[in-house]
Amino acid sequence: xxxxxxxxxxxxxxxxxxxxxxxxxxxxxxxxxxxxxxxxxxxxxxxxxxxxxxxxxxxxxxxxxxxxxxxxxxxxxxxxxxxxxxxxxxxxxxxxxxxxxxxxxxxxxxxxxxxxxxxxxxxxxxxxxxxxxxxxxxxxxxxxxxxxxxxxxxxxxxxxxxxxxxxxxxxxxxxxxxxxxxxxxxxxxxxxxxxxxxxxxxxxxxxxxxxxxxxxxxxxxxxxxxxxxxxxxxxxxxxxxxxxxxxxxxxxxxxxxxxxxxxxxxxxxxxxxxxxxxxxxxxxxxxxxxxxxxxxxxxxxxxxxxxxxxxxxxxxxxxxxxxxxxxxxxxxxxxxxxxxxxxxxxxxxxxxxxxxxxxxxxxxxxxxxxxxxxxxxxxxxxxxxxxxxxxxxxxxxxxxxxxxxxxxxxxxxxxxxxxxxxxxxxxxxxxxxxxxxxxxxxxxxxxxxxxxxxxxxxxxxxxxxxxxxxxxxxxxxxxxxxxxxxxxxxxxxxxxxxxxxxxxxxxxxxxxxxxxxxxxxxxxxxxxxxxxxxxxxxxxxxxxxxxxxxxxxxxxxxxxxxxxxxxxxxxxxxxxxxxxxxxxxxxxxxxxxxxxxxxxxxxxxxxxxxxxxxxxxxxxxxxxxxxxxxxxxxxxxxxxxxxxxxxxxxxxx
Amino acid sequence: xxxxxxxxxxxxxxxxxxxxxxxxxxxxxxxxxxxxxxxxxxxxxxxxxxxxxxxxxxxxxxxxxxxxxxxxxxxxxxxxxxxxxxxxxxxxxxxxxxxxxxxxxxxxxxxxxxxxxxxxxxxxxxxxxxxxxxxxxxxxxxxxxxxxxxxxxxxxxxxxxxxxxxxxxxxxxxxxxx
Numbered sequence: 001x002x003x004x005x006x007x008x009x010x011x012x013x014x015x016x017x018x019x020x021x022x023x024x025x026x027x028x029x030x031x032x033x034x035x036x037x038x039x040x041x042x043x044x045x046x047x048x049x050x051x052x053x054x055x056x057x058x059x060x061x062x063x064x065x066x067x068x069x070x071x072x073x074x075x076x077x078x079x080x081x082x083x084x085x086x087x088x089x090x091x092x093x094x095x096x097x098x099x100x101x102x103x104x105x106x107x108x109x110x111x112x113x114x115x116x117x118x119x120x121x122x123x124x125x126x127x128x129x130x131x132x133x134x135x136x137x138x139x140x141x142x143x144x145x146x147x148x149x150x151x152x153x154x155x156x157x158x159x160x161x162x163x164x165x166x167x168x169x170x171x172x173x174x175x176x177x178x179x180x181x182x183x184x185x186x187x188x189x190x191x192x193x194x195x196x197x198x199x200x201x202x203x204x205x206x207x208x209x210x211x212x213x214x215x216x217x218x219x220x221x222x223x224x225x226x227x228x229x230x231x232x233x234x235x236x237x238x239x240x241x242x243x244x245x246x247x248x249x250x251x252x253x254x255x256x257x258x259x260x261x262x263x264x265x266x267x268x269x270x271x272x273x274x275x276x277x278x279x280x281x282x283x284x285x286x287x288x289x290x291x292x293x294x295x296x297x298x299x300x301x302x303x304x305x306x307x308x309x310x311x312x313x314x315x316x317x318x319x320x321x322x323x324x325x326x327x328x329x330x331x332x333x334x335x336x337x338x339x340x341x342x343x344x345x346x347x348x349x350x351x352x353x354x355x356x357x358x359x360x361x362x363x364x365x366x367x368x369x370x371x372x373x374x375x376x377x378x379x380x381x382x383x384x385x386x387x388x389x390x391x392x393x394x395x396x397x398x399x400x401x402x403x404x405x406x407x408x409x410x411x412x413x414x415x416x417x418x419x420x421x422x423x424x425x426x427x428x429x430x431x432x433x434x435x436x437x438x439x440x441x442x443x444x445x446x447x448x449x450x451x452x453x454x455x456x457x458x459x460x461x462x463x464x465x466x467x468x469x470x471x472x473x474x475x476x477x478x479x480x481x482x483x484x485x486x487x488x489x490x491x492x493x494x495x496x497x498x499x500x501x502x503x504x505x506x507x508x509x510x511x512x513x514x515x516x517x518x519x520x521x522x523x524x525x526x527x528x529x530x531x532x533x534x535x536x537x538x539x540x541x542x543x544x545x546x547x548x549x550x551x552x553x554x555x556x557x558x559x560x561x562x563x564x565x566x567x568x569x570x571x572x573x574x575x576x577x578x579x580x581x582x583x584x585x586x587x588x589x590x591x592x593x594x595x596x597x598x599x600x601x602x603x604x605x606x607x608x609x610x611x612x613x614x615x616x617x618x619x620x621x622x623x624x625x626x627x628x629x630x631x632x633x634x635x636x637x638x639x640x641x642x643x644x645x646x647x648x649x650x651x652x653x
Numbered sequence: 654x655x656x657x658x659x660x661x662x663x664x665x666x667x668x669x670x671x672x673x674x675x676x677x678x679x680x681x682x683x684x685x686x687x688x689x690x691x692x693x694x695x696x697x698x699x700x701x702x703x704x705x706x707x708x709x710x711x712x713x714x715x716x717x718x719x720x721x722x723x724x725x726x727x728x729x730x731x732x733x734x735x736x737x738x739x740x741x742x743x744x745x746x747x748x749x750x751x752x753x754x755x756x757x758x759x760x761x762x763x764x765x766x767x768x769x770x771x772x773x774x775x776x777x778x779x780x781x782x783x784x785x786x787x788x789x790x791x792x793x794x795x796x797x798x799x800x801x802x803x804x805x806x807x808x809x810x811x812x813x814x815x816x817x818x819x820x821x822x823x824x825x826x827x828x829x830x831x
Contacts, residue, residue, distance in 0.1 A: 236765065240730075240732065242732060273661070277664065280664075281664075284668075288671075291675075292675075295675075295679065297675060297678055297679065311679050312679055312680075315672065315675060315676060315679060318672065319672050322668055323665065323668060323669070323672070326664045326665035326668055327665055329661060329664065329665075330658075330661040330662040330664075330665050333661040334658050334661060370671070370674070372793075373674055373675060373678055374674065375793070376678065377674060377677060377678065383728075383731040383732065383733055383734075383793055383794050383795075385728065385730035385731055385732075386730050387730065387757045504761055504764070504765065506764060506765075506768050587768065587769075596768065598765070598768055598769075
C-alpha cells in the first residue's frame with residue numbers, strides 16, 4: 001500500500017506542477033484574474049505532496065519491503081538502521097525522487113515567504129520552477145519509477161555498496177542535493193526576471209539569501225565529500241578531479257560568482273545581465289553535472305547504474321531548459337544590460353575581476369571534464385587528471401586570491417589606491433618574506449610553495465576589513481565575508497601544506513616491528529579479526545608515539561570484507577593532532593608473514609576541511625544578517641503603516 | 654536586435670555545441686577497438702629511467718629479446734588505470750610479461766598506486782614528457798600495446814582492460830608468438 005500511496009502522491013504533485021505552470025503562464029499574459037491567486041497555494045501543496053512521496057519511500061526502505069524492486073536492489077534486512085535510511089537516496093531512482101522533493105520544496109518555500117518582488121515576476125518565477133519540475137517528474141515517472149513492485153517478492157535484498165556504508169556518506173548526498181537543486185531557485189528567479197524585464201537591486205536582494213542557502217549546503221557537501229574520499233578510499237588524497245567531484249565543484253564556482261555579482265547588483269545596480277546569466281549558469285551546471293554522472297558517458301569512481309536511455313532523457317531535458325533559458329537570455333538581455341557605471345579601482349572593479357576569474361576556472365574545469373568526450377569524438381581516448389587541472393586552474397586562482405585580499409578594503413564606486421596602499425604593502429611584505437623563507441627551508445613544488453606563502457597574508461588580509469570598525473555594530477554580513485575569506489585562506493594553507501610536507505612510508509612489518517614516518521614511530525602490536533553487523537575484518541593494532549613523548553596512542557586500520565554484496569574495503573585509521581594527521585592503512589599479508597602497512601604523516605591536512613566549514617559558516621552568518629535586515633525592514637514598514645493609519649484617525653477622517 | 658546583441662547568443666551557441674557533442678556520443682555505441690597507424694611498425698628508440706625503486710627502467714632494446722610482451726601505458730592519477738589493475742594482475746599470473754610506462758607521474762604517487770593495486774610489471778619506465786607515449790601512437794591513459802619479440806607493435810588496446818578483454822589479449826599475444 002505504501003508504495004502505491006507514494007506513487008499516487010507523486011502523480012498528484014506532477015499534476016499540480018502542470019497547473020502551476022498553466023496558471024502562472026496565463027497570469028503573465030495578464031488574463032488570469034482569479035487563476036493567478038492559485039499559483040502560490042498550488043506551489044505549497046506540490047511541495048507537501050513530494051515530501052509525502054519521499055517519506056513513503058523512506059518507510060519502504062526502513063521496513064525493507066522486499067516486494068519493491070528498488071529496495072531489493074539496494075537494501076538488505078541485516079543492514080543497520082542508518083544505512084537502510086541512507087539506502088533511500090543511495091541509488092538512481094531514490095536520488096531523483098530526492099531531487100524533485102527538494103525542487104518542489106524550494107518552490108513551496110519561495111511561494112510562502114517571498115513577497116518583496118513584483119507579483120508578476122514572482123508568478124513567472126513560480127511558473128518556471130514548475131516547468132523545470134515537470135521535466136524531472138516525467139523522468140521519474142516514465143523512466144525511473146522508484147515505487148515499482150516485483151511480480152514476486154524477493155527472499156532477500158542485494159545490499160548497498162559497502163563503500164557507501166559510512167556514516168559520513170549517509171548524509172552527504174542529501175546535503176549536496178539541497179545545494180545542487182537549491183540553485184534551481186536562482187534559475188527560476190533569473191528566468192522570471194528575464195520574462196518580465198524587471199532586473200534591479202530588489203531582484204538581487206531577493207535572490208541572494210536563497211542562493212546563499214543553497215551555496216552553504218553545497219559548500220558543506222563538497223567539504224564532507226572530500227573528507228569521505230580521503231579516509232574511505234584509502235588513497236591518502238582528498239581531491240581527484242574525478243568527473244563527479246567536478247560536477248559538484250562547477251555549480252559551486254558558478255554559485256560563488258553569482259553571490260558576488262548579486263552583491264554588486266544589490267548595492268550599485270550594475271552587472272544586471274551578467275548576474276542573470278550566472279543565475280541560469282549555476283543551476284545549468286547542476287543539471288549538466290547530473291547528466292554527465294548519470295548517463296555514464298564519463299568514466300568515474302562513482303559508479304551509478306548506467307543506462308543510455310536515461311542519458312538521452314536527461315539530455316533532452318537539458319536541451320529544453322538550458323537551451324530555452326539561454327535563448328530567452330539572448331533575446332532579452334539587450335534590454336536589461338544597462339546599469340550603473342564604476343571605475344576599475346573600486347569594490348565593484350575587484351568583484352568583477354573575481355567574477356571573471358571564477359568563470360575562467362569554471363571554464364577550465366568544464367573543459368577538462370569534457371575533454372575526454374571531445375577527443376573520443378575523433379576516436380582517441382584520454383583521461384585528464386591533476387597534471388592539467390592543478391597548474392591551469394592555478395593560473396586563474398592565484399590572481400583571484402590576490403584580488404580577494406585587496407577587494408574588500410576598497411570602497412564602492414570609486415576609490416583611490418593610495419588609501420589602501422599601507423595595507424597592501426603590509427600584506428605584500430608578508431607574502432614576499434614567506435616566499436623567501438620557504439625557498440630556503442626546503443625544496444617543494446611551485447604550486448605548494450606559492451600556496452603556502454599566499455595563504456598566510458591572505459588570512460591576515462581577510463580580517464583587515466574589521467580594522468577601525470566598531471565590532472559590536474558591524475553588520476553580520478560583513479562578519480560572514482571575513483569568516484568565509486579566512487576559511488578559504490585556511491583551506492589553501494591545508495592544501496599546500498599537504499602536498500608540500502606529507503611524508504609517506506610503505507612498510508612490510510612483522511608483529512612487533514617499528515616504523516618511522518615523519519615525527520611518528522609506529523609499532524605493529526597485533527593483527528586480529530573483528531566482526532561488524534554485516535562485515536568481518538582484519539584489524540591491525542598499532543601504537544604510535546609522537547617524537548619522544550612517553551605516551552602512545554592506538555591506531556587501528558582494518559581490511560573489511562562485506563558479504564552483502566561481497567566486497568573488500570580498506571578502513572583507514574586516523575590519528576589527529578592540532579598540526580596534522582597520521583593516516584594508516586592495513587594492506588595484505590606477504591608470503592613470509594609480514595603485513596603491508598601504508599603510513600602517511602600529513603601536516604595541517606585538516607585545515608582543508610576546517611577551512612571549508614568556515615567558508616560555509618561565513619555563508620551562514622551572511623544569510624542570518626540578510627534575513628535579520630529583511631525582517632527588521634518588514635517590521636518597520638508595518639509600523640509606519642500602522643502609524644499612518646493612526647494619524648489619519650486622529651486627523652478625524 | 655539591440656546593441657551588442659550577438660554576444661548574448663554566445664552562451665547558447667556554446668551550449669548547442671555541448672549538446673551536439675554529448676548527443677553524438679550517446680547515440681554512437683562506444684567504439685573500443687581502433688586500428689592504430691603504428692601497428693606493424695617497430696618501436697622507436699627510447700630509454701626511460703626507472704619510475705619505481707624496485708623495478709628497472711625500460712628501453713626499446715629490452716623489448717627485442719624474442720619474447721612478446723604487453724606494454725602498458727598508465728599513470729597513478731588516472732582512475733581507469735586503477736580499474737584495470739585486477740585484469741593486469743590476472744594476465745601476469747598467467748605468465749604474461751608486462752612492461753609499464755608511467756606518464757607524467759611522481760615516484761611517491763607511483764609507489765602508492767603500486768602498493769594499493771599491486772605491481773604486475775617487470776619493468777616500469779618514467780615517461781615524464783610523454784615522449785614515448787606520443788612516439789608509439791598513444792595519446793591517452795590507459796593504453797596497452799602488444800609488442801612481439803622483435804620490438805614490432807602488433808596490437809593497440811585503447812582504454813582500460815575489462816575482464817572480457819583478457820582472453821582476447823591472450824589470444825593476440827599467442828598470435829604474436831608467445
